[in-house]
Amino acid sequence: MQEASQAIDKQYNYWRTRILYALIIGYASFYLVRQNFSLAVPSILDEFGLTKTQIGWILTAFSISYGICKFIAGCICDRSNARYFMAIGLIGAALVNIGIGFSSSIWMIGVFYVANAWFQSMGWPPCTRSLTQWFGPKELGTKWGICNSSREIGAIGILIAAPWLIQHFEWRMAFIAPGIACIVLGLIIFERLRDNPKSLGLPSIEEKEQLPESERTDENERISYREIFFEHILPNKPLWHMCIANFFIYVIRMGFFNWAPTFLKETKGISLAHAGFQMSSFEFMGLIGGILAGWFSDKIFSGRRSAVSCLYMGVLALCLLFFWMSPGTIPGLEFILLSLMGFLLYGPQVLVGVAAAEFGSRKAAASAAGLTGVFGYLGGAFSGVGVGFLADTWGWNAPILFFLGSAALGTLLFLINWNKTQANSKLELSEDLATQKA
Template structure:
């Protein structure tokens, strides 16, 4: 059984190249569209079995006797282990077949949710939920591999931004579905999404495929060169027989710019999750807005992020010519302005605060999306999943600050010091992105 799984996870072998140029064009157009929508839907389903806990937490406190401190610890450990898993599985994601690797991760995450739904002990629940964090980390690396295998550096800003909407789509779907289920039984918040996730795993196996070469198509660099009117002779510069481990060490672990981007992501995620997780409490305690309306404001924050992702991706490709660091620096500065206005405003209108929160979401989700583009471009498509995994590791380590840390600060000193931390995070992230101002895809550097 284990041998069969290992065989399935191996990268699909290359097959004989299709020689008919017209057929190559048709096949590439079909598979690029299919890979994009399949990975987008698949990753959105991951969110159904990841963002279902917050809706169940209030009822769990009453029925299981779980304290806020316990739940906060579950969230923090889940986030940290997810970050570690995203990085560790990045190595595997670059060397496995995304079709099976992503489906396996979703299936195992569904199993953890089933266990959570049937357990009656807080400690057992916590163990299963933290383990879920590890399997959740198997979702992004195969997506990174697929996107960089099928889309060129010249279009990754737009395509990554479009794919990145899966975060908000999945989160919104989880909130909506579980809001209905929790009125019947909090356990359904885990069991029903788990069933959907099993179906999602089957969907991924059916829809996803590995590299273009495994379908008889040229690598993306050769295809894009032909598509843009070139000779098609610029084959993949990464295909030399360099040991993968040495390649990763050189392109990722010893690449100072990837560490700069990863550190910037720590502060991006501090802002993102602080506003997402603490937003309802901030609106309720600071601005006097009823918690029901506050919940809708945070939902709008997520949806505004979709527009921010798409616009930032378009700007990266069309305005900044693939230099995503420039878009990130601008977006973080504007996000900081929105957070400062939210903090200092004395308006009595809930609409004002909702609008400011939406504006902050619009600007924070641009960098959240484009960090992956910068990392993939710097590392090349061969090590894209590993590089993005490293940025994700530092991003989710921020849950120690954005979750437990900010909660502790708010308890002891109030909300003002929390906003000082948030503004400092926006400034530091913006400055780090300025260091990436001229960062461009390594393929462009090698080609020139």
């Protein structure tokens, strides 16, 4: 019996490591064919003679499409094989990026970029499904933070590569070269990934770790869409709080994601390569902030993801206030503030996903995370055309104030859920459902 248990532990450790690094490489690859657009924006503005508001509409269309598709993709992924799902999404995103590189009009670029949103929406749901299937609640926050570092790894890679490609070739190569690379990476991910433990003849995570009843789900992993929505999503109040908080996180995140290179180039007069370097520090510190947020929520706050997020967002609001008030004459101050804001922004962004997956249960984890994505990218939609319009009309100070207000509202929403954990939120949801049926 003991030998069998040791054999299972050995297999679990091997597959957990393999699944985790495959997810990191896979989702980092999605960013190679996603964040390249923001770096190409200054060149696209010049070539096609567009205003920031006009290019903002393309960014907004992407965000709306991505948010809607992410929820749909999450629902489908909960009933699908994560291995196939991620590989198909990455290869599809690679192909439409190559299409952007060969486009001759802004309309073609816009159509391809919005099409990219659908394939991009297939990137994170397999991560959500795999993480909740392979890791228990006591380590999920930490492993989620580690996996979430894939965003920053991919972003740093393209923030360094794209300016070089644009400088030595032209902006189109920033789409074509990553697209070709991601076709190869998609095939590698398909070979490395597997679905859940039971697909490999291993016990489920509940069985292996002998989780208490309050943290278990039943063995039926392929539940109906109706049950997902009406029993795990619609009546789940803590989940909806996370959704609205994510809206405000993404107002800020996508604002920096889409507009920071243009902002730094126009207000600081620095080169695109230097702007890419500064944003690389933003992403690198975000990587550290996300991992530490997961660890804090696991080890210090006993699974209270909202408590950690509240603290992060509160300090982020203060940093945005300092960024707005900074005189711009102190060498390196903005660089330091940008790095610190990256650290603070990505902590709540990581933990919203963890909390949503836990509040939704393993059976509907990808759907719950997908719903937070809908709200997140509605916030991103506001940042697309909203930041462009504010900058065109009142200058760059107006978007900074917009981000400051969003951080303050996000802090309040996390405060509402300060003490929520997977166990007490599941109990609360069960009681609500029982009351409705009575």
